[in-house]
Amino acid sequence: MNVVEIRQPEAAPARQPIHVKSISELHQPIVLAGLAYWEENVSEGLPSIRLIDPVRLRTLLSHIVLIDVIWPEGDEAGETAPADFQYRLIGQESAEVHDINLTGKRVSEQSRFGPRYSEVMMDFYKFICVKKKPVASGGTLDIIGKDFREFEGLYMPFTRYGGRVDRIMAVVAYF
Secondary structure, eight states, X not given: OEEOOOOOOXXXXXXXXXXXXXXXXXXXXXXXXXXHHHHHHOSSSOOXXXXXXXXXXXXXXXXXXXXXXXXXXXXXXXOSOOSEEEEEEEOHHHHHHHTSOOTTOXXXXXXXXXXXXXHHHHHHHHHHHHHOSOEEEEEEEGGGTEEEEEEEEEEEEEBSSSSSOOEEEEEEEEO
């Protein structure tokens, strides 16, 4: 299993890095269905945001999280690091597990789960923007104080303009 190196700010408590799994290690049917959807929509480069179709995704909707990438003003090519991320849509499963629906909220402003949540998630989403390919992850929900719950997720990049990641679609299974 690969591990995404997450920067550790000074004077912060130690935190677990996000565990990145190989795509071939995915086993949750709902997550595999999300991967199949992304793969059928990708040709060359990143798939378009316009291909995120709620009707075609209806069986996955409660497991989907859509994240908008907020780029610094004037960065149409995605040449710098994203400034922030905003939750566009939180599926019912994720809202229930997190005890909150974060739709419309920015990742940088999430202190509900402690300071490490925003830092870890910002770094993880930036990693996806750089990689420009689906990233699988799994483990416990220790980051939100629920180390007794496990998850498996796939985070898939989409584009508005063709070159940069403008939206991330996650399909997450909790167990």
